[in-house]
Amino acid sequence: MPAYFTAKHSFPRIFIPRQNGRSMSASTHTLLLFTAAERRLALALEQISEVVPAFEMKHAPGLAEQLAGLISFRGRVLPVIDCRWLVDGSRTTLHHQHSFIIAQGSSHEAALLVECVDDLISLGEEEFRGEDFLHAGERKFRHIVMHRSEMVLVLDIDACMQTAAPLPVNGNDRQTVLEGGYALEH
Numbered sequence: 001m002p003a004y005f006t007a008k009h010s011f012p013r014i015f016i017p018r019q020n021g022r023s024m025s026a027s028t029h030t031l032l033l034f035t036a037a038e039r040r041l042a043l044a045l046e047q048i049s050e051v052v053p054a055f056e057m058k059h060a061p062g063l064a065e066q067l068a069g070l071i072s073f074r075g076r077v078l079p080v081i082d083c084r085w086l087v088d089g090s091r092t093t094l095h096h097q098h099s100f101i102i103a104q105g106s107s108h109e110a111a112l113l114v115e116c117v118d119d120l121i122s123l124g125e126e127e128f129r130g131e132d133f134l135h136a137g138e139r140k141f142r143h144i145v146m147h148r149s150e151m152v153l154v155l156d157i158d159a160c161m162q163t164a165a166p167l168p169v170n171g172n173d174r175q176t177v178l179e180g181g182y183a184l185e186h
Helices: 083-088 157-162
Strands: 002-007 014-019 028-036 039-044 048-053 067-073 076-082 099-104 109-114 116-124 141-147 150-155 175-177 183-185
Touching: 028 083, 028 099, 028 109, 028 150, 039 083, 067 099, 067 109, 076 083, 076 157, 083 109, 099 116, 109 157, 116 141
Parallel strands: 002 048, 039 150, 076 109
Antiparallel strands: 002 014, 028 039, 028 116, 048 099, 067 076, 099 109, 141 150, 175 183
16 A cells, blocks of 8 residues: 655646555665755655645754654644754754645654755666765764765664653653653753
8 A cells, every 4th residue: 555745846746656665666766855954865765754834843852853743643742853953963944835744754753854855866876976975973874875965964863863862861850751762951
């Protein structure tokens, strides 16, 4: 049974089929391209469940610095990863044209706050450049690919969430650990 996700483009919503959580072809990788801080980023299609218009987030003290806040989405509390912060260290100011990409890594589910969802592309295995092309110690990005003469960084959801591990408890501070390992201090 095919699964679907909703993509928000300049035209109304479209539905894009996936088959059993995998890209359409085993020899190619399908990526969703999006923009943050004027940088083109991508995420593997099999990690994406939905793309929805961004809405108000709840800010909470003690969240890891890459998290813009938390959202309640379909009965789940999800951390929101600010993709602008991942690229240049600045915060995204929420606008109506922004989107949340709801994504699942191997051990974390999160919403990615992006400025614009751009395109779906399919690339062969030979078009991916490995981690050896990335700066030593850089773990947020899994691969680098070229698309239309532009370098695209492919995100690694699990690595983005690694630094969002529970915060240490200081003194008498209480801490609530939410599902997925991120924390709020009270």
